[in-house]
Amino acid sequence: MPQNNPDVIHLEDYRVPDFLIEHVELHVDLGDGGTRVGSRLTLRRNGEHGRPLVLHGEGLELLSIALDGKSLAAGRYRLDDETLTVEGLGAEAVLETECRIDPDGNTALEGLYRSNGTFCTQCEAEGFRKITWYLDRPDVMARFRTTIVGDRTTQPVMLSNGNPVASGTTGDNRHWVTWEDPFPKPSYLFALVAGDLAVVEDSFTTRSGREVALRIYVEHGNEDRCGHAMTALKHAMAWDERVYGREYDLDIFMIVAVSDFNMGAMENKGLNVFNAKYILAKPETATDVDFDGIESVVAHEYFHNWTGNRVTCRDWFQLTLKEGLTVFRDQQFSADMNSAAVKRIADVQRLRAAQFPEDGGPLAHPIQPQSYIEINNFYTATVYEKGAEVIRMIHRLLGTDGFRKGSDLYFERHDGQAVTTEDFVAAMEDANDADLGQFRRWYVQAGTPRLICSGDYDAADGSYLLTVRQETPATPGQPEKAPLHMPFAVGLIGRDGADLPLRLAGENSAEAGTRVLQLREAESRFRFVDIPERPVASLLRGFSAPVRLEFAQPAEDLAFRMAHDSDDFNRWEAAQELQNKVLLGLVADRRAGRPLVLPDMLAEALGTALDDDGADPSLLALMLTLPGEVMLAQHMEVIDVEAIHDVREFAVKALAERLRDRLLARYRACHAAARPGFDGASMAARHLQNACLAYLSQLDDIGRETALAQYRERRTMTETMAALARIAASDWPERDEALADFHAAWRNDPLVIDKWFTVQATAARADTLEHVLALAGHEDFTLRNPNRVRALIGAFASANPTAFHRADGAGYDFVAERILALDASNPQVAARLIAPFGQWRRYDKARQERMLNQLKRIVSQPGLSKDVREVASKSLN
Ligand code: 0A1
Ligand code: ZN
Numbered sequence: 001m002p003q004n005n006p007d008v009i010h011l012e013d014y015r016v017p018d019f020l021i022e023h024v025e026l027h028v029d030l031g032d033g034g035t036r037v038g039s040r041l042t043l044r045r046n047g048e049h050g051r052p053l054v055l056h057g058e059g060l061e062l063l064s065i066a067l068d069g070k071s072l073a074a075g076r077y078r079l080d081d082e083t084l085t086v087e088g089l090g091a092e093a094v095l096e097t098e099c100r101i102d103p104d105g106n107t108a109l110e111g112l113y114r115s116n117g118t119f120c121t122q123c124e125a126e127g128f129r130k131i132t133w134y135l136d137r138p139d140v141m142a143r144f145r146t147t148i149v150g151d152r153t154t155q156p157v158m159l160s161n162g163n164p165v166a167s168g169t170t171g172d173n174r175h176w177v178t179w180e181d182p183f184p185k186p187s188y189l190f191a192l193v194a195g196d197l198a199v200v201e202d203s204f205t206t207r208s209g210r211e212v213a214l215r216i217y218v219e220h221g222n223e224d225r226c227g228h229a230m231t232a233l234k235h236a237m238a239w240d241e242r243v244y245g246r247e248y249d250l251d252i253f254m255i256v257a258v259s260d261f262n263m264g265a266m267e268n269k270g271l272n273v274f275n276a277k278y279i280l281a282k283p284e285t286a287t288d289v290d291f292d293g294i295e296s297v298v299a300h301e302y303f304h305n306w307t308g309n310r311v312t313c314r315d316w317f318q319l320t321l322k323e324g325l326t327v328f329r330d331q332q333f334s335a336d337m338n339s340a341a342v343k344r345i346a347d348v349q350r351l352r353a354a355q356f357p358e359d360g361g362p363l364a365h366p367i368q369p370q371s372y373i374e375i376n377n378f379y380t381a382t383v384y385e386k387g388a389e390v391i392r393m394i395h396r397l398l399g400t401d402g403f404r405k406g407s408d409l410y411f412e413r414h415d416g417q418a419v420t421t422e423d424f425v426a427a428m429e430d431a432n433d434a435d436l437g438q439f440r441r442w443y444v445q446a447g448t449p450r451l452i453c454s455g456d457y458d459a460a461d462g463s464y465l466l467t468v469r470q471e472t473p474a475t476p477g478q479p480e481k482a483p484l485h486m487p488f489a490v491g492l493i494g495r496d497g498a499d500l501p502l503r504l505a506g507e508n509s510a511e512a513g514t515r516v517l518q519l520r521e522a523e524s525r526f527r528f529v530d531i532p533e534r535p536v537a538s539l540l541r542g543f544s545a546p547v548r549l550e551f552a553q554p555a556e557d558l559a560f561r562m563a564h565d566s567d568d569f570n571r572w573e574a575a576q577e578l579q580n581k582v583l584l585g586l587v588a589d590r591r592a593g594r595p596l597v598l599p600d601m602l603a604e605a606l607g608t609a610l611d612d613d614g615a616d617p618s619l620l621a622l623m624l625t626l627p628g629e630v631m632l633a634q635h636m637e638v639i640d641v642e643a644i645h646d647v648r649e650f651a652v653k654a655l656a657e658r659l660r661d662r663l664l665a666r667y668r669a670c671h672a673a674a675r676p677g678f679d680g681a682s683m684a685a686r687h688l689q690n691a692c693l694a695y696l697s698q699l700d701d702i703g704r705e706t707a708l709a710q711y712r713e714r715r716t717m718t719e720t721m722a723a724l725a726r727i728a729a730s731d732w733p734e735r736d737e738a739l740a741d742f743h744a745a746w747r748n749d750p751l752v753i754d755k756w757f758t759v760q761a762t763a764a765r766a767d768t769l770e771h772v773l774a775l776a777g778h779e780d781f782t783l784r785n786p787n788r789v790r791a792l793i794g795a796f797a798s799a800n801p802t803a804f805h806r807a808d809g810a811g812y813d814f815v816a817e818r819i820l821a822l823d824a825s826n827p828q829v830a831a832r833l834i835a836p837f838g839q840w841r842r843y844d845k846a847r848q849e850r851m852l853n854q855l856k857r858i859v860s861q862p863g864l865s866k867d868v869r870e871v872a873s874k875s876l877n
Contacts, residue, residue, distance in 0.1 A: 118195030191268030267304030324387020341568030497564035827865030
């Protein structure tokens with residue numbers, strides 16, 4: 001991008017707003033032939049200046065405009081595609097406008113749109129300007145009063161932020177309601193919903209004794225799928241009181257589930273709008289992964305009430321201020337609700353799968369980006385997930401109590417304000433008398449640091465020297481990297497499997513267990529003394545920093561840690577490392593034309609794990625599951641798609657044959673133990689049952705019958721989908737029949753049909769692309785529904801490497817074509833599908849060229865959106 005490109009917005013150009021808005025009165029008249037939006041803004045000049053008022057507004061048809069009660073003549077204001085400019089305002093002014101908008105034609109799902117007949121809004125980041133003219137920036141906070149007028153039959157429910165304060169009817173079967181939100185807020189937190197919806201109600205009493213009405217609105221017929229979301233909400237409310245001292249602040253908390261939504265959900269004040277996928281669930285229709293997702297997204301949006309809404313962002317460069325912190329809070333919450341280790345593993349898997357590639361590719365950016373073209377492109381794994389890791393490190397460095405002191409001070413200082421990440425870090429420092437000076441680099445430096453470690457045991461003096469070098473690879477625009485400050489949790493394990501007491505040279509006393517070292521320099525050395533025998537080092541316990549650990553540990557030590565590491569995360573990590581080592585060794589064998597032989601030690605280590613009756617079955621399931629193809633690829637200089645796939649299939653089958661009896665015994669025991677429903681023990685049992693099934697289904701004699709029996713039993717969706725995934729990837733004669741049967745059973749249930757698309761898009765078969773092409777023409781496929789697009793095209797491009805990276809380039813061609821088609825209606829979702837192409841540097845020359853050609857094809861399309869243009873052109877670098 002050229003430096004002087006006027007489309008690029010830079011953090012360093014931030015200026016306070018020229019005007020502030022104290023009060024907004026909206027009058028939204030919903031209709032089938034367009035919606036009229038009246039707005040009355042009470043404005044105040046911000047500081048001494050003579051600049052005009054420039055409001056944002058896009059796609060609005062002006063009907064009337066008046067300043068201080070007098071209609072404005074055409075010469076008194078200017079309108080262009082993006083702004084409305086009014087000159088000559090006094091220190092205080094009232095601007096009234098009326099416009100017409102077209103929610104039915106709004107396919108971008110930003111601003112006011114219609115989902116299955118229901119009117120709803122999405123205003124983050126800059127959607128409010130598609131509803132009315134406004135200072136659509138988060139540092140302008142106003143009190144809103146919103147009147148909605150609609151049809152009594154088709155819009156019996158009409159909601160906005162805050163509390164309903166008046167209502168009435170107007171004849172011709174229309175009615176109105178006025179909502180008032182007492183809390184000043186930025187426009188991105190505005191919401192309006194109107195439609196014929198059912199409601200599920202409950203209540204929560206806060207610790208100070210206030211009763212809050214809880215309401216979940218869904219399409220009729222879905223009332224029986226809200227229980228899990230409601231329970232999650234109540235748990236989240238209680239948890240935020242207990243852990244952060246934060247109480248809810250309105251009398252009503254509403255959630256609305258809609259079918260068409262660009263993201264997961266949105267934290268609008270008092271009126272969260274959700275993608276139905278993150279609300280609706282019962283064991284027959286949703287998998288355990290869906291149940292977990294609902295719990296964490298409901299909590300995430302609720303937690304935003306304090307981290308995001310009460311204290312909001314000054315500008316969009318501060319996005320991680322609310323998102324990194326709120327993801328960290330939802331991760332803590334889910335860890336407290338379920339198994340903390342299993343949750344930590346899932347979070348790290350997600351970081352590695354989505355954020356590491358971003359950080360190592362052409363779109364790398366720090367958690368606080370310095371510039372953007374389209375802010376919607378910066379709702380990234382880096383801002384969210386790496387942002388959460390950065391907060392987690394502060395939590396580690398300051399401890400639980402220190403972190404709480406810091407968050408208390410942050411809320412006390414900044415309640416009602418729009419602030420910066422610097423304000424957050426300063427509160428953490430001030431409350432703890434800590435120095436996070438060097439730590440701030442995490443906010444501005446992109447790239448995943450490598451920690452290159454070595455350990456030397458000196459038997460003569462009984463000491464262990466740990467050397468850690470840190471190196472962050474260059475990223476676009478950041479050739480040089482400075483050393484980072486980070487917590488590095490380590491343990492040394494003795495031969496009996498117990499953690500050794502740890503004392504650094506020069507210290508007086510030792511403590512057993514995990515020790516949190518602090519890294520600050522490019523190279524650090526730590527000498528542990530009184531170490532009676534050669535220890536097995538367990539480094540980066542709990543994944544204490546978002547880095548790539550490079551530590552050459554012999555396979556025997558990894559197997560030992562799988563059995564004995566006191567840190568459950570690292571037990572799993574040891575299994576992953578051992579599996580990576582074995583599988584990458586096999587990839588090298590295959591490339592060299594050597595026969596593939598599975599090393600005994602892997603089967604033995606996994607066999608030992610299978611025999612461990614005391615271990616959490618879910619942890620065991622994770623340990624048993626070999627790293628996926630996408631993860632394995634991250635370890636190769638030049639990714640060999642076919643070799644990785646073949647070798648992994650080979651290893652699964654070889655392990656299934658070696659461990660057959662133990663896998664079968666565990667499979668049966670888990671199947672007997674699990675009960676349908678969201679209880680931890682049953683979910684863990686199903687997790688292990690399905691991990692065993694993934695192996696057993698590879699066996700020539702019993703594989704097919706086991707998978708088919710599980711499918712036909714139709715116990716829970718978790719079991720059905722795991723079985724159907726095996727069937728869809730197979731050549732068994734029952735394959736087509738099972739897929740047809742599943743479709744017939746669930747044809748009226750869009751969230752389940754999404755799974756049907758995904759299971760076929762991700763099947764590892766030579767003809768998957770042909771199936772996907774056919775599915776793209778299926779009557780149930782539509783580019784208009786983001787969930788459906790992600791279910792078919794997103795899943796194919798990101799989770800089926802052999803099919804997407806087909807050598808003839810047909811996978812690339814298919815996805816690029818759909819990106820272009822989708823860009824015309826929904827640029828935000830289209831832009832998100834480009835990411836896999838950005839990884840082109842990691843592949844062989846022939847694939848590189850094909851991927852680049854598709855990126856060039858996208859960039860050269862006339863009339864491309866800003867969203868897609870920014871991502872595709874940056875991906876070419
Ligand atoms: N703030 C929401 C996510 C969200 C972001 C952008 C959206 O449209 C561009 C929609 C939702 C969250 O973190 O949950
Ligand atoms: Zn969020």
